[in-house]
Amino acid sequence: MKEVIKVENLTKKFGNFTAVDNISFSVFEGEIFGFLGANGAGKTTAMRMLCGLSHPTFGKGNVAGFDIFRESESVKKNIGYMSQKFSLYEDLKVWENLRLFGGIYGMKLPEINAKTNRILSELGFESERNTLVKSLPLGWKQKLSFSVSIFHEPKIVFLDEPTGGVDPVVRRQFWELIYDAADRGITVFVTTHYMDEAEYCDRLSIMVDGKIIALDTPANLKQQFIVATMDEVFHKLARKAKRIDN
Amino acid sequence: MIRFLVEKEFKQIFRNSFVPKLIVAMPVLMMLVLPWAANQEVKGVKMSIVDNDNSTFSERLIHKLDASSYFRIVDFSPTNDKALNSIEIGDADIILEIQSGFERELVKTGFSKVMISANAVNAMKAGLSSSYLASILMDYVAELRNEHGGINKGINILVIEPTFKFNPRLDYKVFMIPALMVMLLTMLAGFLPALNIVGEKEMGTIEQINVTPVKRLIFIFSKLIPYWIIGFVVLSLCMGLGWLVYGLRPTGSLLTIYLFSSIYVLVVSGIGLIISNYSNTMQQAMFVTFFFVMILLLISGLFTPVTSMPNWAQKVTIVNPLKYYIQVMRLVYLKGSAFKELLTPFFALCSFAIVFNTWAVVSYRKSK
Numbered sequence: 051m052k053e054v055i056k057v058e059n060l061t062k063k064f065g066n067f068t069a070v071d072n073i074s075f076s077v078f079e080g081e082i083f084g085f086l087g088a089n090g091a092g093k094t095t096a097m098r099m100l101c102g103l104s105h106p107t108f109g110k111g112n113v114a115g116f117d118i119f120r121e122s123e124s125v126k127k128n129i130g131y132m133s134q135k136f137s138l139y140e141d142l143k144v145w146e147n148l149r150l151f152g153g154i155y156g157m158k159l160p161e162i163n164a165k166t167n168r169i170l171s172e173l174g175f176e177s178e179r180n181t182l183v184k185s186l187p188l189g190w191k192q193k194l195s196f197s198v199s200i201f202h203e204p205k206i207v208f209l210d211e212p213t214g215g216v217d218p219v220v221r222r223q224f225w226e227l228i229y230d231a232a233d234r235g236i237t238v239f240v241t242t243h244y245m246d247e248a249e250y251c252d253r254l255s256i257m258v259d260g261k262i263i264a265l266d267t268p269a270n271l272k273q274q275f276i277v278a279t280m281d282e283v284f285h286k287l288a289r290k291a292k293r294i295d296n
Numbered sequence: 297m298i299r300f301l302v303e304k305e306f307k308q309i310f311r312n313s314f315v316p317k318l319i320v321a322m323p324v325l326m327m328l329v330l331p332w333a334a335n336q337e338v339k340g341v342k343m344s345i346v347d348n349d350n351s352t353f354s355e356r357l358i359h360k361l362d363a364s365s366y367f368r369i370v371d372f373s374p375t376n377d378k379a380l381n382s383i384e385i386g387d388a389d390i391i392l393e394i395q396s397g398f399e400r401e402l403v404k405t406g407f408s409k410v411m412i413s414a415n416a417v418n419a420m421k422a423g424l425s426s427s428y429l430a431s432i433l434m435d436y437v438a439e440l441r442n443e444h445g446g447i448n449k450g451i452n453i454l455v456i457e458p459t460f461k462f463n464p465r466l467d468y469k470v471f472m473i474p475a476l477m478v479m480l481l482t483m484l485a486g487f488l489p490a491l492n493i494v495g496e497k498e499m500g501t502i503e504q505i506n507v508t509p510v511k512r513l514i515f516i517f518s519k520l521i522p523y524w525i526i527g528f529v530v531l532s533l534c535m536g537l538g539w540l541v542y543g544l545r546p547t548g549s550l551l552t553i554y555l556f557s558s559i560y561v562l563v564v565s566g567i568g569l570i571i572s573n574y575s576n577t578m579q580q581a582m583f584v585t586f587f588f589v590m591i592l593l594l595i596s597g598l599f600t601p602v603t604s605m606p607n608w609a610q611k612v613t614i615v616n617p618l619k620y621y622i623q624v625m626r627l628v629y630l631k632g633s634a635f636k637e638l639l640t641p642f643f644a645l646c647s648f649a650i651v652f653n654t655w656a657v658v659s660y661r662k663s664k
Contacts, residue, residue, distance in 0.1 A: 101507050103663050122663060123509050131507040137500040141311045142304065153300025154508045182311075198504075 051078040053112075054206055054237050055100065060109035062095050069095040071260035072109070077206075077239060077253075082232050084251030085241040088288045092260040093241045094134060097208050100239070101131050114205045127155070130199035130207040130236075134214065136191055138198060140184035144175065147183060147194065148201055155202035169197050189220035193227065200231050207231060209240040213247065225250055245281040256284065258291050297510065301518030309522060319484065323530050326480050327537040331469040341425040342370045344379040344388035351399035357436055361392070366428045376413075383415050390414040390425050402440070473544055474625040475598045477534045478560075482589060482618060485527050485561045489568030490585040492519055493660070494575045506662040516657045520565050527561035528554070547632030553625070556638070559645045560621040566652030573659040592618045617648040 055077035062070040070092040077083045087093045098104040100113050102122030111118035114128035138147045145166050152162035170176050173193055183191065192212060200207050209228075213221045225247065232238050240251070248254055248268060255265040264271060264287060268280055275283050309315050343361065347354050361367050370388050373379035382388040393411040401408040412429055414422035496502040505515065531554070538544045546553055568585060575581035593599075595609055596618035602610055613619045620641035627633040635642070 103503070103506055105663055126507060127509040129507070131504070133500065133503045133507075135500045135503070137502075137504040139304065139308070139501055140499070141308050146304070146307065150300050150304050151504070151508070154297060154505070154510050156297060156509075 053077070054079045054114055055083075055239065056110075056112045057100070058110040060096065060099060060111050061107050062092075062099060062104065063107045068260050070099070070106075073257070073260075073262045075255055075262060075265055077237060079205075079237055080232060080235055081252045082228065082238040082240065082250065084248050084254040085239060085257070086248055086254055086284065087241070087257030088291055089243075090293055091257040091291070093257055094210055096257070097210055097239070097241060100125075101129060101208055102126050103131075128205045130202070130204040132195050132199040132207070132209045132212055134210040136188075136195060138183055138191070138195055141182060143180050143182055144170070144186070144194060145179050147198055151198050152201055157202060165201065169201070173197065189216045189223075192216055192220070193224060196224065196227055200236060203234075204236065206237040206239060209238065211241050211243065213242065213244065221247070245279065245284055248280045248284070254280075256287050258287055259293050263287055263290070298514050298518050298521075301510075301515065302521050305518055305522045309526075315488065319526055319530060320533070322484065323480055323533045324537065326476050327473070327534055328541060330476055331472050331542065338421050338424040338428065339365055340368045341366055341421070341428075342387065342389045343367045344371050344373055344382050344391050345369060346373050346376050346379050346391060346393040348396040349394050349398040353399035353402060353440075354394045357394070357433075360436055361429075361432060364428075364432060366425065366432075376411075380413070383413075388415075389421065390429065392429065469542055470544060470630065471626070473538050473542060474629040475622055477531060477538075478596075478618065478622050478625055479593065479598065480530060480534060481527055481557065481561060482564050482593070484530055485523050486564040486568045486589055487582075487585055488526070489519060489523050489565045490571045490575075490581045491568075491578055493569060493572035494578055494581040497576065498578060512657050512660050512662065516569060516653070516660055519569060520562065520653070523565045523568075524558065524561050527557065527565075531557050544629070546629045548628035548634065552628050552633075552635050552638070555635075556621060556624045556628075556642070556645065559642075559649050560617065562649040563617045563645060563652055566649065566656050569656040570652060570659055573656065573661075592616055595619070596622050598622055617645060620644045 053076045055075075057076070058074045059072050060070060060074070061068065061072050073096060085093050085097065095104065099106045100111060100118060102118060102125045106118065113125045116122075116124040116128070118125055139150070142150065148166045148169065149162055152165065153159075157165075170179055175190070175194070178186065178190070183194065186194065196207075196209070196212060199209070212228075213224050216224070221244070228238055228240070228250075240247075242248060251268065253265065253267050254271060255262045256271075257263070264274075264283075266274065271283050272278065272280065275286055277283055277286070345358060345361075347358065358369070362369050367390075371379075371382055373382065373391075376391065376393055379388065379391040379393070383391065391411075391413040393413070395409060395411070398408050398410070410433065412426055414426050416422035493502065496505070535546070535550075535553075567588065571581050571584050571588070575584060595605070595613050596602075596616055597613065598618070602613050602619060605613070624633075624638055624641045627638065
C-alpha cells in the first residue's frame with residue numbers, strides 16, 4: 051500500500067505549551083483515516099501542519115509526496131481542506147463559491163461549469179444554486195463545504211470535525227458523501243467527536259495530550275481493550291488526559 | 297486565477313449593504329458640503345473705525361470698506377482706547393485708525409499712514425483680514441491716483457502689497473476642493489482595504505484561501521484592483537461635481553491628474569492592506585488606519601502649508617505620500633503644471649507604491 055501521508059516526530063510548540071508532541075504515523079492511499087481525541091488534544095493543530103497552514107516546530111512530514119516544510123504550496127495543490135469553522139463566503143451564492151474555488155485551483159471554466167451542475171444535482175441542490183450561502187441551513191452548508199473541498203479532485207481531503215452540530219440524518223448523508231469520495235480514490239483524513247462515526251473509519255488514531263496513544267482498525271482497538279464499542283475505547287483512553295479541557 | 301478572485305471581490309463589495317452607498321455618498325457630501333464648511337475664508341469681519349480726520353478722503357475710504365463683503369463696520373469710536381475696548385468685549389475683530397491730517401498729508405506729500413490692529417486670538421482670521429484690508433487700501437490709492445492725474449502725483453498709503461496668485465479672488469473653496477478630493481481618496485482607498493483582509497480573518501474565510509495554492513502576489517492584487525477602480529470612479533465623481541457646482545475645472549491636463557491618482561490609490565491601498573495583514577480584528581485595523589490617516593493628513597500641507605512647519609516636521613513630510621499628491625493636485629488643478637514639472641512627486645509616489653505593495657505581499661502570511 052502506498053503511503054500518502056507520512057509523519058515522523060512531528061511537534062508543535064506555542065511558547066512552553068506543546069500542542070502536538072512528537073507524533074508519528076502513516077496514512078495509506080484511499081483510506082478513511084479517523085483522527086480522534088478530546089477537545090484540546092491537538093488534533094486541529096496537527097491537521098493544520100499537514101495542510102501547510104501552520105509551521106511545525108520540528109519533525110518530518112510528507113503529504114501527497116511533498117515535504118510539509120519546504121513544499122507546502124505543492125502540498126496545497128494536492129489536498130482539500132474543510133475547516134472546523136464554516137469558512138466559505140457567506141455573501142456569495144452556492145454556485146459562485148464552487149466557481150471561485152475551482153478557479154483558484156486552476157480549473158478551466160467549462161470544467162467548472164460542468165462539475166458545478168453535476169455536484170448540485172448529486173446533492174439535490176439545484177434549487178439552491180442561486181441562494182446566498184448565508185441563508186442555507188447548517189447541514190447544507192457543511193455538505194457544500196465538503197463539496198468545495200473535493201471540487202478540484204485532490205489526492206487527500208482533510209476534514210476537521212465536519213459533522214459538528216448537525217443532526218443525525220445529515221450526518222448519515224455526510225458520511226455517504228465521504229464514502230463516495232473514498233471510492234473515487236480520495237484519501238480521507240477526518241477528525242471527529244462522534245464515536246459512531248469512528249466506527250466508519252478504516253483506521254483510527256487516538257490523541258491524548260498531544261500524543262498518539264493508540265492507532266489501529268476499530269475492530270482491533272475494541273479487541274485490544276476488550277470492549278464492545280469505540281465509545282468505551284475512547285473513554286478508557288481519554289480518561290488519562292491531564293490537560294485541562296478548554 | 298486572478299479573474300475569479302477579482303470577480304469575487306466585486307460581488308462582495310456590491311452585495312455589501314453599506315459600501316456601495318458609501319462610495320457614492322461620501323464624495324457627494326464632501327464635495328457639496330465641506331468646501332463651504334471647511335472654509336478659512338474670512339467674511340463679515342467686525343470692524344471698529346477710529347476716524348481722527350473726518351475728511352472727505354477718510355469718509356470715502358470708510359464707504360469703500362463698508363461696501364466690501366469682507367468687513368462689517370460695527371462702530372465708530374472716538375479714540376483708539378474705546379475701540380480696543382470693543383475688541384475686548386468681542387464686539388469688534390479689527391480696528392482701523394485714520395490719523396488726523398490724513399487727507400491733508402495725502403494731498404500735500406502724497407503719503408500718509410493708517411493703523412490696523414487686529415484681534416489675533418484667531419491668528420488665521422487676523423492675518424487674512426489684515427491683508428484684505430491692506431488690499432482694499434491699495435485699491436483706494438489707485439482710485440485716488442486716477443482722479444489726481446495718474447502716477448505722477450505719487451499718492452501712497454503705507455501698506456504692503458499682498459499678492460494672491462493663481463487664486464486671485466482668494467477663494468478658499470478653490471484651494472480646498474483638490475485637497476478634499478485627496479482626503480476622500482485617502483479615506484476610501486485606505487480604509488476599505490484595511491478592513492478587507494482582516495474581515496476575511498474574522499469570518500474565517502481566509503483559512504479556506506490559505507489552504508489553496510493561490511500565490512500571495514495574486515491574492516494581494518485581487519484586493520488592490522477593485523479599490524483602484526473605485527478610486528477612479530470616486531475621483532471622476534468629485535471632478536464632475538467640482539465642475540458642476542463650483543465651475544472648477546483642472547487648469548492642467550486630466551491625464552496627469554488620472555496618472556498621479558492611479559499611483560496614489562495604489563499607495564494608500566497598499567498601506568491599508570499592510571495594516572489589515574497585521575491586524576487581528578476589524579476594530580484594531582480601524583483604529584490603526586485612523587491613526588495613520590490622521591497623522592498623514594495633518595502633516596501633508598492640506599490644512600497648513602508645509603513651509604510654515606518647523607524644520608523637523610518638514611523633514612517628516614518627505615516620507616508622507618499625501619504631501620506629494622496634494623501638491624500635484626493643487627498644482628495641476630489651479631496652476632496647470634505640466635507632467636515634466638512634477639517629476640519629483642512622480643518618482644516619490646512610484647517608490648511609495650512599490651515599497652508599500654511589496655510589503656503588503658510579504659506581510660500576508662499563508663502559514664503561521
